[in-house]
Amino acid sequence: MRRQFGEHLVIVVMFFVASTGFPVWQDTTSQEERWSVQEQSANFAINKADITKEFNNGVWKSHVVSSDLYSQDTQDAQDPMMVEMRHKLSQESERLRARLRKELMELRQRLSPYPSHPQLAPANIRQLLTPLTQHLSRALDSHAQELCVQLGRSLQGLRPDGRSRSQEVLEEVGRALDESHRRRTAAFENFKTKAFEAVEEEHDSSRKELWEEVTARLGQEICSFSLEVQGKVAALKVSLAGLLTAAKPAGAAAVSRVDLFCQSSSAQNQKFIANLEQQIAKLEEEQRKGETA
Secondary structure, eight states: OHHHHHHHHHHHHHHHHHHHHSOOOOOHHHHHHHHHHHHHHHHHHHHHHHHHHHHHTTHHHHHHHTSTTTHHHHHHHHOHHHHHHHHHHHHHHHHHHHHHHHHHHHHHHHHTTSOSSGGGOOOOHHHHHHHHHHHHHHHHHHHHHHHHHHHHHHHHTOOSSOTTTHHHHHHHHHHHHHHHHHHHHHHHHHHHHHHHHHHHHTOOGGGHHHHHHHHHHHHHHHHHHHHHHHHHHHHHHHHHHHHHSSSSOOHHHHHHHHHHHHHHHHHHHHHHHHHHHHHHHHHHHHHHHHHHO
16 A cells, blocks of 8 residues: 555656646737737727827828928928029920920911811812702703793693684693793702702811802802893793784794794803802802912
8 A cells, every 4th residue: 555655656746747847839820910919909909099189189280291291391381492493494495394384386477278088178169069060961951941842832822713712722821931940940949059068078177168169159050140131931821822812813923932932041041050160169169269278
């Protein structure tokens, strides 16, 4: 019994000796990190409270303004040499800007007479309007021929005495002349519309006055021609009415009067087209002078 107790005592003594010489390992790193995190959290809380307090008290702005980040600029601003250098740099910068503006203005003035895209340069007036003028000429000639044929047919219905159908013939002639006027007006409107569209497609702001002159002159020619034609048509109606409603209707005189009207209409159409072409030639010459000026 004593022997066993002695053995146990020896074992306990050896255990304590071993523990003293070789202490048990402990995770000090995790403990240090835990303390570090707690300290940082505490510091963050303190700093946040201080910043908030200073911000609310209006102190934060004074800290920024008086911080070292701006101390160098303040010192430079007080340095006479730095002030003079900045003044010279500002003057030089302004001088360069003024020089660039002047050179840019001169460059724009030199380039302004030239189109930015030569292939898109406006076509000449004759090239634009000659096809339209030719189409109008053919339309007027066709309308005049059809009118004369219709008038001749109407007059062929007159009897030798002329009294029985004179009023009917006058009505047919009046309808034929009115229809011719409607078709002629439609041809004029079509010409003006097509010409305006062609000019608009080639529109150039630098030639705005020229294009306005084109449309104005052509419009004047058409208006003058229309008034002249209407006057001759009205004269024909009055003449035929006087011949066919007389006590002794003159059918032959009425036919002769219609033939004279048809010949005059053909010559009048040719003169109108010639006037249009003359105006186009003048406008083209003005365009050429404007481009070379």
